Amino acid sequence: MASPLRDARDTRAADAPAGGTDARPAPQQRDLIAGLGKGLAVICAFDQDRPLLSTTEVAERCGLSRAAARRCLITLEHLGYMRQERGTWTLTAKVLRLAQSYMHSGRLPRIVQPELHRLAQTLKEASSAGVLDGDDVICIAALSAGRMVSSTLQPGTRVPAFCTANGRVLLAALAPDESDAWLAARRFTKLTPKTVTQPERLRAELARVRAQGYAAVDQELEAGLRTLSVPLLSTSGDVLAAINISVNAARMSLDQLVDTALPALRQTQATLRKLL
Numbered sequence: 438m439a440s441p442l443r444d445a446r447d448t449r450a451a452d453a454p455a456g457g458t459d460a461r462p463a464p465q466q467r468d469l470i471a472g473l474g475k476g477l478a479v480i481c482a483f484d485q486d487r488p489l490l491s492t493t494e495v496a497e498r499c500g501l502s503r504a505a506a507r508r509c510l511i512t513l514e515h516l517g518y519m520r521q522e523r524g525t526w527t528l529t530a531k532v533l534r535l536a537q538s539y540m541h542s543g544r545l546p547r548i549v550q551p552e553l554h555r556l557a558q559t560l561k562e563a564s565s566a567g568v569l570d571g572d573d574v575i576c577i578a579a580l581s582a583g584r585m586v587s588s589t590l591q592p593g594t595r596v597p598a599f600c601t602a603n604g605r606v607l608l609a610a611l612a613p614d615e616s617d618a619w620l621a622a623r624r625f626t627k628l629t630p631k632t633v634t635q636p637e638r639l640r641a642e643l644a645r646v647r648a649q650g651y652a653a654v655d656q657e658l659e660a661g662l663r664t665l666s667v668p669l670l671s672t673s674g675d676v677l678a679a680i681n682i683s684v685n686a687a688r689m690s691l692d693q694l695v696d697t698a699l700p701a702l703r704q705t706q707a708t709l710r711k712l713l
């Protein structure tokens with residue numbers, strides 16, 4: 438069977454203009470609102486590991502002066518997105534409105550969620566869909582099917598792309614020189630004894646994913662978590678996201694996971710390609 442990832446790259450290469458890509462040109466600086474970018478960067482500075490930050494820490498994480506960071510924080514507090522706690526800052530629940538706007542209006546999660554539900558219920562296993570964002574994969578839809586195998590399987594969570602099945606599928610969808618540059622620009626942390634961190638081994642894994650059209654990851658993100666993923670393609674062949682099935686390693690070997698879940702994943706992939 439031909440690899441969807443290889444077919445997608447071939448399609449993009451055929452459609453792209455000679456000597457370049459079909460990406461939009463960068464906007465002119467005069468068309469950008471610098472303050473909006475700074476405010477969003479400040480919101481993104483907070484995460485699970487850093488729920489409370491001082492003004493100085495926000496400035497350092499966002500590459501801003503302390504005065505600029507302070508103005509952003511005060512503005513966000515005035516708008517209800519931030520509050521102060523004993524000399525530090527933290528996000529308020531109002532920030533969820535930003536994510537809610539995407540989840541309710543974004544075409545991709547609205548189309549993927551029903552098919553993900555059918556997939557999870559058919560296999561009786563947890564399933565999720567994600568998109569690539571810098572170093573990470575952001576979950577845009579998830580179903581547990583009554584099996585809580587990982588706390589990362591819920592909308593809005595971020596996981597490292599290099600050691601997850603969805604991440605490797607999305608990285609493999611890049612042109613080889615782009616994925617090589619992605620690997621070269623990063624340092625990788627060993628999260629479990631099985632985590633692959635050597636760039637040359639990761640490069641080989643991505644080549645394998647391109648050739649076979651799916652990624653299988655065995656306990657590299659979390660001990661006891663095995664995951665199988667395939668890409669979601671549009672009708673024109675662009676890779677838009679990835680979907681996976683996750684199981685507890687104590688219940689199913691990696692070979693069993695591939696044998697059991699890959700046909701259903703590919704069926705869901707084919708169904709969604711007609712809709713995307």
